[in-house]
Each structure stands twice: as structure tokens, then as C-alpha cells.
Amino acid sequence: MSLDLSDVTLTYPDGDDRLTALDHVTLHVPRGTLTAVAGPSGSGKSSLLAVAATLVTPDAGTVSVDGVTTTGLSRAELTGLRRRTIGIVFQQPHLLPSLTALEQLQLMASIDGRSPAGARGRALELLAAVGLADRAGRRPHQLSGGQRQRVGIARALMNEPTLLLVDEPTSALDHERGAAVVDLITRLTRERGTATVLVTHDRTHLRAADRIVEVDDGRLGDPPSGSGTSVGYRPQGGVTATMSG
Ligand SMILES: Nc1ncnc2c1ncn2[C@@H]1O[C@H](COP(=O)(O)OP(=O)(O)OP(=O)(O)O)[C@@H](O)[C@H]1O
Numbered sequence: 555m556s557l558d559l560s561d562v563t564l565t566y567p568d569g570d571d572r573l574t575a576l577d578h579v580t581l582h583v584p585r586g587t588l589t590a591v592a593g594p595s596g597s598g599k600s601s602l603l604a605v606a607a608t609l610v611t612p613d614a615g616t617v618s619v620d621g622v623t624t625t626g627l628s629r630a631e632l633t634g635l636r637r638r639t640i641g642i643v644f645q646q647p648h649l650l651p652s653l654t655a656l657e658q659l660q661l662m663a664s665i666d667g668r669s670p671a672g673a674r675g676r677a678l679e680l681l682a683a684v685g686l687a688d689r690a691g692r693r694p695h696q697l698s699g700g701q702r703q704r705v706g707i708a709r710a711l712m713n714e715p716t717l718l719l720v721d722e723p724t725s726a727l728d729h730e731r732g733a734a735v736v737d738l739i740t741r742l743t744r745e746r747g748t749a750t751v752l753v754t755h756d757r758t759h760l761r762a763a764d765r766i767v768e769v770d771d772g773r774l775g776d777p778p779s780g781s782g783t784s785v786g787y788r789p790q791g792g793v794t795a796t797m798s799g
Contacts, residue, residue, distance in 0.1 A: 562615035641715035647706030
């Protein structure tokens with residue numbers, strides 16, 4: 555199970571016209587792999603994430619998460635699907651200032667209708683997995699930028715998502731901390747078997763990605779065979795494959 559975008563087109567209103575943000579995009583991301591999405595500003599990277607997150611419905615094409623085709627689901631069904639299967643890491647983690655790292659994660663369980671006490675074990679395990687076992691009681695202002703981003707990553711994994719969507723996680727970090735955060739996301743992708751999509755401007759962090767796809771003016775970079783805009787998964791054994799057109 556995985557993320558599948560099939561022939562997805564997304565347009566936005568643009569005066570009397572429509573602006574095409576995604577143009578017949580097909581992308582398959584299997585579980586346990588990380589696909590990095592690179593491309594210039596305005597090329598459609600955030601639109602791709604928003605469609606994958608089921609936050610935006612495309613004009614045409616289908617989106618499947620974990621084998622469930624999202625087109626045609628009601629708003630309530632989409633909300634349920636998102637809670638159960640999708641974790642999102644934002645550019646800035648947007649932590650609540652008054653809560654400790656542990657409580658930020660427990661809050662996710664409460665939103666999902668589960669008891670914070672019952673979620674404590676999983677929250678502590680995830681904080682340990684991101685290297686913050688000894689910071690569980692700290693509030694955001696007592697953590698560094700990189701540590702706050704790690705809390706955001708642990709929080710995204712709280713509900714055991716199968717799809718992990720990561721938007722420019724390194725934009726507020728220096729190069730070394732940014733590389734460490736991408737390495738962490740790559741490791742968690744493999745350990746927890748998520749289908750991970752990571753949007754970035756900075757290709758220097760992407761050594762460990764299974765694939766890099768290039769978005770240019772709403773289109774994915776052609777694979778070397780030149781067969782349309784479809785980019786299929788090709789196991790690379792951890793070797794980065796750049797598929798620019
Ligand atoms: N809500 C919207 N309404 C109208 N046009 C939009 C909207 N959101 C994005 N766009 C346009 O769609 C195109 C793709 O935008 P998108 O945000 O997906 O690009 P991006 O690659 O993520 O850019 P950046 O790297 O600057 O964040 C751009 O031309 C943008 O101006």
C-alpha cells in the first residue's frame with residue numbers, strides 16, 4: 555500500500571482564466587520509500603503535497619492513499635482517512651508554546667479521541683526515536699530549532715500514518731541540522747514503513763532519497779525512457795536517482 559496519483563490535473567482560478575498548477579501528474583510512492591520532490595518556486599510542489607494530503611481535490615485524475623481512492627469521498631470520510639493514515643511535517647512545526655514535547659504528541663491522540671495517558675508510551679517511544687528522550691518535559695522555547703522540528707516529526711508519526719508528507723523541513727535550519735533532519739526522516743521511513751514525500755528546494759540533503767522527482771511548471775520530470783510524465787518506482791537500493799527531464 556502506498557500513495558498513488560494517477561493523471562492528476564489541478565487548476566486554480568486566475569482572473570477570467572485558470573492556472574494549471576499540476577498537469578497530468580502520475581506518481582507512485584510505495585511504503586518504506588522516500589521520494590523527494592524538487593523544483594523551482596511556483597512549479598507546483600506544494601500543490602502536489604496538498605493533493606496527496608487530500609486537502610485539495612484535483613480537477614481530474616485520481617488520488618489513492620493506502621489503496622483507498624479519495625475522489626468521491628465525503629468531507630467527513632476524508633477527515634477520517636487523513637487522521638488514520640496521513641502524517642504531515644510542516645516547514646515550521648507550529649508547536650503550542652505552553653505544552654511540553656510529550657504533551658504536543660499526546661494532544662494528537664486526544665484529537666483522535668484517545669486518552670492522552672494511553673498514548674504516553676507511544677509518545678515517549680517516538681521522542682526517543684527522534685533523539686529527544688531526555689527532552690520530553692521541555693517546552694518549545696527550551697528547545698533548539700532542530701529539536702523543535704524533531705518534535706514536529708515525532709508528532710506527525712503519532713497516529714501511525716502510512717503516508718508521511720514533509721514540506722521543506724530544513725528551511726529554518728542550518729545545513730548540518732537540515733541534513734540531520736532529512737537523514738532522520740529517511741531512517742523513520744524505512745523503520746516505520748511509511749510512503750514518504752519530501753518537498754525541498756535544497757538538493758544537497760537528498761543523498762538517501764530513493765528517488766528525486768523534478769516538478770517543472772506543474773509537470774513531473776520525464777523518466778529517462780521519455781514515456782509521458784509518469785514516474786514509476788524503480789528500486790535503487792538506496793542510490794539516489796535524479797529524474798529530471
Ligand atoms: N490558492 C491559489 N490560488 C491561485 N493560484 C495558486 C494558489 N496556490 C498556488 N497557486 C499557483 O499555482 C502554482 C504552483 O504553486 P505551488 O505553491 O504549488 O508552487 P511551489 O513549487 O510549492 O512554490 P514554492 O517553492 O514557492 O513554495 C504557482 O503559479 C502559484 O502561483
